[in-house]
Amino acid sequence: MVGLGLGVFVVLGCLIASLLLGAADISPSIVLQAIFQFDGSTEHLIIRTVRMPRAILAVAIGAALGVAGAITQGLTRNPLAAPDILGINEGAALAMVLAVFWRGSGGNYVGFAFGGAMLAAVLVYWLGSMGRSGLTPLKLVIAGAALTYLLTSLTTGILILNQRTLDEIRFWLAGSLAGPDMAAIGPVLPYIVVGLVGSLALGRQLTLLSLGEDVAQGLGLQTAWVKVGAAIAVVLLAGSAVSLAGPIGFVGLVVPHVVRFAVGVDYRWILPYAMLVGAILLSVADLAARLVIRPQELPVGIMTALVGAPFFIYLARSRIKQ
Amino acid sequence: MSTIKPWLSVRPRRLPLSFRVDRRVPGVLMALVALMLLSLVANVSQGDYPVPPLEVVKTILGFPSNPDYAFVVNTLRLPRALVALLVGMGLAAAGAISQGITRNPLAAPEIIGINSGASLVAVSFIVLLPGLPVGWLPIAAFLGGLGAAIAIYLLAWNRGSSPVRLILVGIGLTSLTAAFTSLMITFGNIDDVSQALVWLSGSVYGRTWEHLWPLLPWLVVFLPMAMLLARDLDALNLGDGLAQGLGNRVEWSRGLLLLCTVALAGASVATAGTIGFVGLMAPHLGRQLVGPSYTGLIPVAALAGACIVELADLLGRLAFAPIELPCGVITAVIGAPYFLWLLYRSS
Numbered sequence: 184m185v186g187l188g189l190g191v192f193v194v195l196g197c198l199i200a201s202l203l204l205g206a207a208d209i210s211p212s213i214v215l216q217a218i219f220q221f222d223g224s225t226e227h228l229i230i231r232t233v234r235m236p237r238a239i240l241a242v243a244i245g246a247a248l249g250v251a252g253a254i255t256q257g258l259t260r261n262p263l264a265a266p267d268i269l270g271i272n273e274g275a276a277l278a279m280v281l282a283v284f285w286r287g288s289g290g291n292y293v294g295f296a297f298g299g300a301m302l303a304a305v306l307v308y309w310l311g312s313m314g315r316s317g318l319t320p321l322k323l324v325i326a327g328a329a330l331t332y333l334l335t336s337l338t339t340g341i342l343i344l345n346q347r348t349l350d351e352i353r354f355w356l357a358g359s360l361a362g363p364d365m366a367a368i369g370p371v372l373p374y375i376v377v378g379l380v381g382s383l384a385l386g387r388q389l390t391l392l393s394l395g396e397d398v399a400q401g402l403g404l405q406t407a408w409v410k411v412g413a414a415i416a417v418v419l420l421a422g423s424a425v426s427l428a429g430p431i432g433f434v435g436l437v438v439p440h441v442v443r444f445a446v447g448v449d450y451r452w453i454l455p456y457a458m459l460v461g462a463i464l465l466s467v468a469d470l471a472a473r474l475v476i477r478p479q480e481l482p483v484g485i486m487t488a489l490v491g492a493p494f495f496i497y498l499a500r501s502r503i504k505q
Numbered sequence: 506m507s508t509i510k511p512w513l514s515v516r517p518r519r520l521p522l523s524f525r526v527d528r529r530v531p532g533v534l535m536a537l538v539a540l541m542l543l544s545l546v547a548n549v550s551q552g553d554y555p556v557p558p559l560e561v562v563k564t565i566l567g568f569p570s571n572p573d574y575a576f577v578v579n580t581l582r583l584p585r586a587l588v589a590l591l592v593g594m595g596l597a598a599a600g601a602i603s604q605g606i607t608r609n610p611l612a613a614p615e616i617i618g619i620n621s622g623a624s625l626v627a628v629s630f631i632v633l634l635p636g637l638p639v640g641w642l643p644i645a646a647f648l649g650g651l652g653a654a655i656a657i658y659l660l661a662w663n664r665g666s667s668p669v670r671l672i673l674v675g676i677g678l679t680s681l682t683a684a685f686t687s688l689m690i691t692f693g694n695i696d697d698v699s700q701a702l703v704w705l706s707g708s709v710y711g712r713t714w715e716h717l718w719p720l721l722p723w724l725v726v727f728l729p730m731a732m733l734l735a736r737d738l739d740a741l742n743l744g745d746g747l748a749q750g751l752g753n754r755v756e757w758s759r760g761l762l763l764l765c766t767v768a769l770a771g772a773s774v775a776t777a778g779t780i781g782f783v784g785l786m787a788p789h790l791g792r793q794l795v796g797p798s799y800t801g802l803i804p805v806a807a808l809a810g811a812c813i814v815e816l817a818d819l820l821g822r823l824a825f826a827p828i829e830l831p832c833g834v835i836t837a838v839i840g841a842p843y844f845l846w847l848l849y850r851s852s
Contacts, residue, residue, distance in 0.1 A: 263673070268676075310845050310848075310849075313845075313849045321673075322848060324673065324676070325611070325672065325676075325848055326845060326848060328616075328676045329841045329844045329845050329848070330841070330845075332615075332781060332837060332841055333837055333838065333841035333842075336706055336781065336833060336834050336837035336838070336841075337834070337837075337838070339702065339705070339706040339831075339834065340706065340830050340831070340834035342702065343702065343706065343830070343831060343834075344825065344828050344830070350695055353690060353691060353698070354691055356687070357687040357688075357690070357691050432680060432684075433680075479692075481688065481691075482687070482688075482691055484684070484687070485684045485685075485687060485688050485691075488680055488681060488683070488684030489681070489684060491680075492677050492678070492680045492681035492684065493677070493681065495676075495677040495680065496660055496673075496674050496677035496678065496681075499670060499673035499674050499676075499677055500660065500661070500670065500674070
């Protein structure tokens with residue numbers, strides 16, 4: 184419990200830091216004024232319309248991706264699984280690109296992202312469990328890599344057919360928190376909240392499930408329903424995250440490992456901690472992405488990949504014995 | 506009941522060389538060459554300004570019946586179609602060798618990350634140094650691919666190298682290089698980026714003689730070298746211990762073969778971007794046609810790869826005309842399901 188309190192405290196610290204730091208130098212007192220006594224000056228506008236949505240977005244999406252990763256790893260009993268490795272994020276991204284291609288940018292396409300994420304999730308699960316040996320961790324990851332390759336090249340194909348779409352979404356496609364304002368975040372936030380609350384409620388069942396399907400069934404768990412529920416939560420979380428910020432990789436992979444190292448194997452604890460650690464990780468990554476080449480900025484997806492890909496390689500070296 | 510020998514042995518008197526290939530190889534080779542030439546002519550004849558196939562042949566041989574044909578065929582379409590052939594050969598041969606070295610049917614250069622290293626370096630060149638002559642691109646991509654290959658091999662080394670770890674480390678390294686590549690894409694000038702993106706998804710769009718000439722020497726040197734080394738590859742395929750027992754200098758020939766893979770893949774990627782899954786599909790196709798011995802397999806796979814890329818390019822140009830899809834998108838759409846099917850069968 185102390186850890187959770189501390190985590191909330193750090194998340195608040197990250198929120199404040201994201202408000203205080205950025206391309207423009209704005210003093211803390213003005214930041215306070217912008218929040219409580221808004222007067223429409225440029226600095227206040229920066230705080231209200233640029234930094235605040237961004238800080239909230241980093242926390243919300245970090246939490247969503249962290250939890251989605253933890254559930255995916257629990258559900259597949261696979262240390263290398265995460266929505267981005269398995270192609271779920273890419274599925275959502277392809278659906279978003281299709282939506283922008285047909286209807287132009289600016290609309291609310293979160294429904295498309297859910298659809299794409301769901302299709303990709305079903306597909307990768309089905310592909311990974313084909314064959315005699317059933318669902319093995321290795322096959323799931325390789326099927327995910329092939330699916331990601333396929334979806335990425337379809338996305339590229341569409342972008343080549345249409346340079347307008349490319350110019351509108353290339354920053355989004357690299358994974359960025361810079362785009363959406365409060366009006367865009369508002370309609371998606373409820374889905375993230377529902378997904379997070381729903382997955383916290385599944386903590387006990389996921390712990391049972393991680394003991395193995397047979398054991399869980401023997402203990403009276405209706406595994407099919409738990410799996411469906413957990414899959415819906417992953418689709419909600421990954422889909423909303425991608426629809427707002429593009430396919431940000433590796434948060435979902437790294438966070439559960441960090442958390443498991445700290446709190447063990449009980450998903451009743453892993454899930455809330457994954458929420459907090461995800462929020463912290465993405466906030467810090469976003470701050471770094473904003474500050475390293477000030478006043479320019481990097482897409483945060485690149486920052487997370489720089490940290491996450493070596494971590495993936497480390498896991499592949501140490502966890503896969505064959 | 507006469508038994509037909511399954512092998513053909515070739516022992517030229519003058520040359521210090523002998524090899525043995527599957528009996529099916531000559532027939533298959535001839536069929537593939539015919540298919541390759543047919544698809545070349547089909548590719549050159551189709552487009553906004555159709556040229557009848559017979560005229561294509563006449564124009565290529567130097568007897569154009571219409572000066573327009575000479576321009577359309579010799580200047581616009583032929584170099585592109587030839588680049589497609591060469592790139593297909595390079596990628597397919599590289600795929601066959603890397604599958605042999607790793608003794609892993611799934612280890613194509615794109616899966617184990619060689620292509621992504623090459624493409625990172627090449628995209629950086631396109632975006633950061635747009636004025637650079639294209640002749641330098643193959644060398645840069647070769648170095649990028651070599652760097653990636655060495656990194657993957659070292660990272661996957663954990664008290665011995667395992668094919669599975671090789672693939673997983675390749676996936677990880679691919680994401681890492683992809684992150685840097687998208688960095689380039691995000692910050693480049695939109696026109697350079699658009700060009701880089703077409704290139705990245707694997708395309709022979711707008712390739713001219715100027716692109717063809719720098720590519721040719723790489724294939725001329727390394728494809729025969731790969732074929733000469735094919736016997737060593739067959740030995741390596743039996744396992745390191747047995748290969749050593751048969752008198753093979755294991756590390757030496759593996760190093761040379763790795764060099765061939767990287768050179769062929771790097772030069773092809775530098776010319777036409779990452780045309781995915783050719784290096785995976787062509788060797789498997791070849792194995793079904795002529796069996797697993799690499800002496801026959803490498804040339805067969807190379808020709809099969811040439812046909813695949815040529816036909817994919819044709820399809821990409823015709824499917825959504827007048828807009829072209831890069832042939833890499835076509836090969837990925839066909840190749841990724843094929844890859845998954847192989848995965849299903851191998852488990």
